[in-house]
Amino acid sequence: MEALIKTIVKPLVENPDKISVEVREESNKMIYHLTVHPEDVGKVIGKNGRIAKAIRTVVYAANSDSKKRIFLDIM
Incomplete structure (x- = not known):
């Protein structure tokens, strides 16, 4: 899941080496x-949080097989 999050976020940011999960x-x-x-941070969150919501949607969908609930916090 960490690799998925990094793969999604990396093209959005100017400093991909500063991404940590x-x-x-x-x-x-x-x-x-x-x-x-x-x-x-603004690039990852997006206008009105649209990009953050899209990232969360993909991450939540990728976890459909697990019984644990997934949460993604953007710091």
């Missing part, structure tokens, strides 16, 4: 924390 697993959910360079 950290995973925190809890009993019934997995939380992915996406961190990008401060200059790229």
Whole structure:
């Protein structure tokens, strides 16, 4: 899942080497924390959060086989 998130975000940002994804697993959910360079935050979020919503939609759809719920936080 981390590779999928990085693959989606990498073409959107100016500093692809500053992308990091950290995973925190809890009993019934997995939380992915996406961190990008401060200059790229707006590009990842998009106007009115449209790009962030699209990224979350793809990540949630890719997790259809798991019983744990997925959350994606953009820091």
